[in-house]
Amino acid sequence: MKLALAGIGKIALDQHLPALEASADWDLAATVSRHGRIEGVEAFPRIEAMLEARPEIGAVSLCLPPVPRFEAAQAVLRAGRHLMLEKPPGATLAEVHVLRDLAQAHGVTIFATWHSRMALAVAAAKRWLADRTVQEGRITWREDLRKWHPGQDWILDAGGMGVFDPGINALSILTEILPARVHLKAAELDIPANRQAPIAARLALSHNIAADFDFRQQGPQTWDMEFQTDAGPLALRMGGNVLEIDGRPAGGEASIMGEYPALYARMADLVRRGASDLDLSPMVLVADAFLLGRRTLVEPFDF
Amino acid sequence: MKLALAGIGKIALDQHLPALEASADWDLAATVSRHGRIEGVEAFPRIEAMLEARPEIGAVSLCLPPVPRFEAAQAVLRAGRHLMLEKPPGATLAEVHVLRDLAQAHGVTIFATWHSRMALAVAAAKRWLADRTVQEGRITWREDLRKWHPGQDWILDAGGMGVFDPGINALSILTEILPARVHLKAAELDIPANRQAPIAARLALSHNIAADFDFRQQGPQTWDMEFQTDAGPLALRMGGNVLEIDGRPAGGEASIMGEYPALYARMADLVRRGASDLDLSPMVLVADAFLLGRRTLVEPFDF
Known part of the structure; x- marks a missing residue:
């Protein structure tokens, strides 16, 4: 399954990229980042452009900081793509509730990851x-x-x-x-x-x-x-x-399995089952x- | 239906008592308060004693401040009684989630009231x-x-x-x-x-x-x-x-209908239907x- 990675910073390069390269489930098909890029992968500066240009990419993983993440997450869900979120899943609880509603309305998977749970x-x-x-x-x-x-x-x-x-x-x-x-x-x-x-x-x-x-x-x-x-x-x-x-x-x-490989394996399982995993209990605390x-x-x- | 009122302070006397007196649904059968009491109604200093002594009282309305409210709310639900909560329903979101789980486990109604919604x-x-x-x-x-x-x-x-x-x-x-x-x-x-x-x-x-x-x-x-x-x-x-x-x-x-009479009418409706109303969105904001x-x-x- 094709996936785009948005936010090419330290965590993306250190954790997400090796996990995706080792994954039998996912093909890293595009990146979205203002500055960062990964050799051999098509790079887009803005997520809207990627969503429009690459309709065959069914899932997007966001490694953006919490505040810009919300706009990008809404764009992904409105475009009918599955969404995987780095922790914490938002800057506020209410905005994650908005994302949950959107994912449900569009019939796509949303996965709020907590990488330490995969330790x-x-x-x-x-x-x-x-x-x-x-x-x-x-x-x-x-x-x-x-x-x-x-x-x-x-x-x-x-x-x-x-x-x-x-x-x-x-x-x-x-x-x-x-x-x-x-x-x-x-x-x-x-x-x-x-x-x-x-x-x-x-x-x-x-x-x-x-x-x-x-x-x-x-x-x-x-x-x-x-x-x-x-x-x-x-x-x-x-x-x-x-x-x-x-x-x-x-x-x-x-x-x-390492933390991020396990997260991507779980994301693949959720997408295949048409399920979501959005447990906010750590953020509620x-x-x-x-x-x-x-x-x-x-x-x-x-x- | 018999109801006990816990926390006999200003809001109980000004709002809850007149609403209960005017209600065709509810009979105020007991109060719980360290100091306050209402003439002609059996008064208990502690909620556990009331729950044990008056098994025929099926519902309890709590007007306690948020911090002591949680222990009292747990006691009510564990005793299998319906629970009505003044706003806000708790001191934290997670403790209200605990109450939601308890109400579900005991098959009773929980109603987190927002009186201004009844304006x-x-x-x-x-x-x-x-x-x-x-x-x-x-x-x-x-x-x-x-x-x-x-x-x-x-x-x-x-x-x-x-x-x-x-x-x-x-x-x-x-x-x-x-x-x-x-x-x-x-x-x-x-x-x-x-x-x-x-x-x-x-x-x-x-x-x-x-x-x-x-x-x-x-x-x-x-x-x-x-x-x-x-x-x-x-x-x-x-x-x-x-x-x-x-x-x-x-x-x-x-x-x-005034705010508190409307809240008690809604509580009666929820109990009759075996339903609950626990909308945390104001508290999430x-x-x-x-x-x-x-x-x-x-x-x-x-x-």
Whole structure:
């Protein structure tokens, strides 16, 4: 099946392109980007032009930042093409509801991806937790903003989500592996005095789960989730890629497919079945943290 | 049908009690409140005690503030009783999703009320707009916090929603009368330097609709919505109670039932039909404004 990739930046080149090249389902037939291009693939500067010129391309994958993504997503759906969205699927919840309605009206697939849900050990953790009771949990997601997003001021601006840009990955895993629905009970947000979005956040979630997100980490980075259950402890480390049960490695059930190859395989399956996958629960938790959170101004942050 | 009212404060006494007294559908059979009570009605200090002692009471209406409301709402649903919620239906979106799941699991009605949708002219405005195109709109919701919520610090604290406490009424009307789904494009939030929640907000919504919410109004209060359509102007004034079309009063189609009597009539209808009504779209727009909004600190506010 032919697919176009829109937004040729770092994530497209590092993740989407290798996944598409290795895919038996997808043929990368065009790109859309103001500046970026991929050798040997027809490049369009604007999505409308691509949609008009290449009617045989049935699906479009968007790797644009949340704010320009919405206009492009609407154009794709209105042109009757299947749509795959990088996380988060929009700048607001209501605009994703608009996209859901549009996809339904046009009878096409919409897939809001959460790449961390495809990390190697997530499915195994989900199976193990399915018939156990989580008594408490601790999520630690600490990374260095300067290392991962150098100079990207937008991430700390209004609408940029700040530390929830990585933190939503943890929430996407949490909402996937817990058998019950999670909700937010309280949140503390640390906002640099010269910025709009939180650079750190501490969440109190249901099921006695605490989350500690920090974008100011230096030295070792941490993407860990630890749970106490009625059947002993489970930990997911390295962003969902390493599973420990009872303190011992438990890798036997791990998936062997990488995150983005798994996303494209799922997209192909959804298109073939005429289905959609638009789970907003990670983004709802972020919006709830902004709604309920207590803000503290902290020292200014500069790249 | 027997109903219990929980949270006997100003809104319960001013609005719910008269509506229940005038209702042919409902018999107020018990109250739940730490301090308040109503003469001639059995009073309980805790909801669990009421649910256990009065199994014949099939429905509970909650007028508690958003934060304690969630525990009470869960208790009601788990006891298999129908649930009616004052606006907003929760402190977070995710907790309302939990309530929706619980109501479904227990086979009972859940009704998230938006009283302003029952204002006298809202249904007529909705009918008029149904086959017209809104070209632009302006919402002006300006009231005096000191007059309507004297000394209520919680409303400007984290989770209190600030000026969105009244503003969500405007958004509940907007999402009811517009035939298309509305989404937020940008927001400016004014936060008093000594508070957590916005005291004023300006929203840019889809369909060229601008909203101006301000809690610092003195003198005349304003709750107006004005739209330009392909068939001329429509205005809803006085919080949805007065309709103007083409600049002239158009009251002929107005409802004759007050807001709270209409809510209780709808609740009775939902229970009889075994249906629920849990439209979160006004609250989604508020969460989106907190998520996307640009915050400016403004002068401190004291009651």
